[in-house]
Amino acid sequence: MSTPQNPDPYAAQPPLPPVPTAPAGSESLADGEWHRLHPLTPLFKGGLVLIIVAGVVLNNFRDRIIYWAIGLFAPEEAHVGDYSGGDPVDWVLENNLILIALLVVLGALIVLIVGFWLVWRFQEFRISDEHVEVRKGIVFRSQRRAPLDRVQGVNLTRPFPARLIGMAKLEVVGAGTDANVPLEYLSTTKAETVRSDILRLASGARAAREARQRGGSPQSAAPAAGATSIRSQLIGSMNGGVNDLIGGVDLSDVAPESVVKIPTGRLVGSQVLAGVLWLAFFILIFGVTLAFVIPAILADDDPDAWIGVVGITLGLGVPFVIAAFAIVWAQISRSLRYSIAPTPDGVRITFGLFTTVTETIPPGRIFAVEVTQSILWRPFGWWTIKINRMSGKSVSQQQSSTAQQFNIVLPVGTRADVERVLALVLPDMPEEDRPLVWEHGIFGPQAGDPYHVLQKRGWWRRPFSWKRHGFAVTDFAVIMRRGNFWRKLAVFPLARLQGVSAAQGPIDRAQRVAILKAHSVTGPVLGDVVGIESVDLTAAVDDISRRAAAAAGRDQTHRWAQDAVHERSA
Structure with a gap:
């Protein structure tokens, strides 16, 4: 395989062409001005919890609260002896205190509404050519900012309660720990528009504002954001929420034949098969526990001993x-x-x-891809695909189930599905590298295996998969093949490789082998192979380093708008 000439990575980049502006007539919010979130944002960001807690408190302490309120407004009517132990509503009606009770309720509602209005009033966001910013807080102010050229993706989440009335949470994924910038909440239509604006501006063109100014000011192309009444926003978002709930979301601007979907039967079947492992684990633990517990219980010859056995069985099994x-x-x-x-x-x-999540991953933001197949899925030809990407979350947030879901780009699919998804997430993979992924990788080893494999003298490190365990290097990626019961094939694009290293312990030195580690961002895809011949591994590390530097110099995926404009002009 010939290596192309390496361009100078430090050479000046060509000037960027203008980015396509927002369609005329659309209500673009990427005008550098501050805008407010949805009017119901405070309610869904804690207001529901506050109302529930207040309801519990009122239910538990309603006697004391009502007696205190009546005593505050009409002390001559507050006869605790007459009220104690009775129903508060009946007592209010019998004493003709309905007006006072309604005034108290009205006052509480006014305080709650004013509080929500103040919270909403002091939450704003703006989108400029350089950043996405959010500021909030009344007493303690905070402001978060995400540079557009560091955006790793844009997530659009629709929690079920908010989805019913057409609201969505937009999260700009940054390149760093706790670097995400959330916009919660917006109407679904506005959130989709903001997502498009952010991705358009993050595509690599710095002259977005000048382009918009040459084409006309945003205010002249669309009505001002404040011109729409709150009532119109609520009605429009609720109509959109019902329509999205019935018909689905985020498929209107893509061709139907380009969408990869999972049949419900396959999805349920794959998860049931995965549940078989949980069942086997349960039977093992449960059997070992009963093997020690039952003889001890029955040793006393107590007639009620079997009741204790049944109780223990149910106590351990049911949960x-x-x-x-x-x-x-x-x-x-x-x-x-x-x-x-x-x-x-x-x-x-x-x-x-119920809660719908839409994630948009811009080109060049995927750092590793892994195709995995469980032995239980092998008869059906099913696979799953995981990726490593910058999440912008803290370590504890990355360990949550929702965060892990973002790293799964194909929960279960056939080979045809896997090939289509790999073409989407690795669009620049050369055609000559594909046999290393399938014939020699996923289904290998085969005759003429090009992989550097684990040496036979180190078989004990991977006793069931040592013949498969290895790696291959191309101008595009480092490809790692592992596992037998759980087949794994990991691809680390060299343009986004964070580093490569070799490690060798005392036992490795004695066996003249070493460990190769491909360093990537935090994620489920691991980049290490063990038991590789030391001499071969040293040469491979140098080779990977040279190829990675050349690949980084050629990579332009982070400026995808420039490529799109060049294609249109060609």
């Missing part, structure tokens, strides 16, 4: 069965209505039955 069902259902519900499709701004992934 585990419920937990297993909950895990399987959570996986199924999160992956229902799954679809993945290409868009001009990157790969768009949508999943979720």
Whole structure:
């Protein structure tokens, strides 16, 4: 395989062409001005919890609260002896205190509404050519900013309660720990428009503002954001929420033939098979526990001993069965209505039955891809695809189930599905590298295996998969092949490789082998292979370093708008 001439990575980049502006007549908010979020944002960001807590407190302490309120406004009517132990509503009616009670309720509602209005009034966001910013707070002010050239993706989440009235949460994924900037909440239509604006501006063109000014000011192309009344926003968002709930979301701007979907039967079947492992684990733990517990219980010859055995069995078994069902259902519900499709701004992934999440990953933001197949899925030819990408979340947030879901781009699919998804997430993979992925990689090893494999003298490190365990290097990526019961094939594009290293412990030195590590961003895809011949590994590390520097110099995926304009002008 010939290596192309390496361009100078430090050479000046060509000037960027103008980015396509927002369509005429659309209500673009990327005008550098401050805008407010949806009027119901305070209610969904804690107001519901506040109302529920207030209801519980009123229910538990209603006697004391009503007596205190009546005593405050009409002390001559507050006869605690007459009221104690009775129903507060009947007592209010009997004492003709309805007006006072209504005034108290009205006052509480006014305080609550004013508080929500103040919270909404001091939450704003703006989108400029350089940043997405959010500021909020009344007493303690805070402001978060995400540089557009560091945007790793844009997530659009529709929690079920908010989805019913057409609201969505937009999250700009940054390149760093706790670097995400959330916009919660917006109407679904406005959130989709903001997402498009952010991705359009993040596509690499710095002259977005000048282009818009040459084409006309945003205010002249669309009505001002404040011209729409709050009532109109609420009615429009609720209509949109009902329509999205029935017909699905985020498929209007992609071609139907470009969408990869998962049949419900396949999804349920794959998760049920995965639940078999939980069942086997439960039977093992449960059997070992009973093997020690039952003889001790029955040793006393107590007639009621079997009652204790049944109690222990149910006490251990029922919670585990419920937990297993909950895990399987959570996986199924999160992956229902799954679809993945290409868009001009990157790969768009949508999943979720009740809470719908839409993620748009711009080109060049995927750092590693892994195709995995469980031994239970092998008879059906099913696979799953995971990726490493910058999440912009803290370590604890990355360990949550929702965050892990973002790293799964194909929960379960056939080979045809896998090939289509790999073409989406790795569009620049050369055709000559594909045999390394399938014939020699996923289904290998085969005759003439090009992989550097684990040496036979180190078989004990991977006793069931040592013949498959290895790696291959091309001008595009480092490809790692591992596992036998769980087949894994990981691809690390060299243009986004964070580093490569070799490690060798005392036992490795004695066996003249070493460990190769491909360093990537935090994610489920691991980049290490063990037991590789030391001499071969040293040469491979140098080779990978040279190829990675050349690949980084050629890479232009982070400036995808420039490529799109060049294609249109060609």
